[in-house]
Amino acid sequence: MKDQRIQLLARNVVNYSLNLKKGEKLLIExxxxxxxxxKAIVEEAYHVGGIPFVVFLDQEILAIQLNNCSIEQIQSMAAYDTLRMKDMDAYLLIRAxxxxxxxxxxxxxKMDLYWKNYYHEVHAHRWDRTNxxxxxxxxxxxxxxxNMSTDRFEEFYFNVCTLDYFKLSxxxxxxxxxxxxxEKVRIVGPNCDLSLSIKNMPVSMDAGHQNLPDGEVYSIPKKHSINGFITFNSPVIFQGTTFENIKFTFKDGRIVEATANDTEKLIKILNTDEGSRYIGELGIGLNPYISxxxxxxxxxxKIWGSIHLAVGTGAAQCDDANLSSIHWDIVHIQRPEYGGGQLWFDDVLVREDGYFVIDELKGLNPDIFISK
Known part of the structure; x- marks a missing residue:
């Protein structure tokens, strides 16, 4: 028996997130x-007249390849897969x-070679040319x-992924x-006092198009504007390693001090290139179901009541934006059970302990949004 929740999700992905049209090619990895x-997404793609292509990826095999391959092989892999990506109108990655x-x-x-010479070469065309x-x-x-049972996680998953993203938008x-x-953003709380500028910088929202689940508004900080310190109170996995209690100190945009549970590996990542000690994104998490x-x-x-900073390249390139071969989002939660905190825009308190306090934004608070 088909799970109707999967059918609904597939329909939403094809028609809303990807907006696939008749005759368009969709690569599903x-x-x-x-x-x-x-399978459900392939069926839905055909239903709207699309042309789906499917590739299965195995990271166990990829790990063996990366540990043994040369840069020439990585570049060859990138050349082949770039040709395919250039031929696509839409792209979907399912992490399973x-x-x-x-x-x-x-x-x-080897990971650095892979990210620079394969991932960014291939996916540059996905970012620029596809939905x-x-x-x-x-x-x-x-x-x-x-930390959930499989059944409980499934129920949670379908709630957050089939949220009415148009209403949220x-x-x-x-x-x-x-x-x-x-112009000026300040983030204040225990182990955190950070200021930065987003004056005349791009601001965008993600509301069910590029990620599922979704629910964030983000901007590009001016590259040299960040000063202060922040300790991230959420664990994060990057390049196969789990990092916890990451603390950054900034001076004129640059990370000048950094510690974590694996400081040595953290420093190697921050030394990837000239832009990897700067921040490319400030995001605000808004999904009412993710806590x-x-x-x-x-x-x-997307955790409600959180902010995140992306180490590395900006989500968009413009004057004063950072450029790097990495983009690494790290989360700081400001709700009371995580220590609380405040978010200020131009010296006006906008959010306190995770809840928006100005009238025009209270509709983003989860209790109000879900009750509407």
Whole structure:
């Protein structure tokens, strides 16, 4: 028997997130070997007249390749897959792997080669030329990371992924408009006092198009404007390693001090290139159904009452934006159970302990949004 929730999700992905049209080519990549959601999306793609292509990715095999391959092989892999990506109108990644740490044993220099010479080469064409979306599959591995039973995680997953994102976008637009008129942002709380400028910088929202789950508004900080310090109170997995208690100190935009549970590996990442000690994004999490870290950044960066900073490249390139070969989102939650905190725009208190306190943004508070 088909799970009607999967059919509804597939319909939403094809018609809303990807907006697939008749005759358009869709590349579906699946990390892992789960095919139930992929089958439903292939069927829905054909239903609207699209042309789906499917590729399964295995990170255990990728780890062996990366530890043994040359830069010439990585570049050859990129050349082949770039040709395919250039031929696509839409792209969907379904993360359904069994172990998020499969790449943990890959030497960091090989990971750096892979990100620079494969991932960014191939996906530059996805970012520029396709309607794209990245999503998680609700398997046992995802449930385990979230400290939930599989059944409970499935129920949670479908709630957050089939949220009325159009309704949420109407409330998010009010925050977008306010941030476009804002010059200075200050983030204050325990182990955090950070200031930055978003004056005349791009502001955007993600409301069910490029990620599922979704729900964030983000801007590009001016590269040299960040000063102060922040300790991130949410664990994050990057390049196969789980980092906790990351603390950054900034001077004129640059991370000048950094510590974590694995400081040595953290420093190697921050030394990737000239831009990897600067911030490319300030995001504000707004999904009313996501309240606690799950060690999956697709979920964690949307936690209501949170902010996140992206180490590395900006989500858009413009004057004063940062450029790097990495983009690494790290989350700081400001709700009382995580220590509380305040968000200020131009010396006006906008959010306190995770709740918006100005009238025009109260519709983004989860109790109000869900009750409407």
């Amino acid at each position: 699946i990390e892992g070997h789960e095919n139930l959601l992929a 792997g069994q172990n998020v740490n499969e790449l943990n044993e890959v030497h960091w220099e 794209w979306c990245i999503m998680r599959y609700p398997n046992a591995s995802a449930a385990q990371l979230a 109407l409330e998010m637009q009010k925050l977008v408009d306010l941030m476009k008129a804002t 606690h870290p799950m060690k999956d950044i697709l979920f964690d960066e």
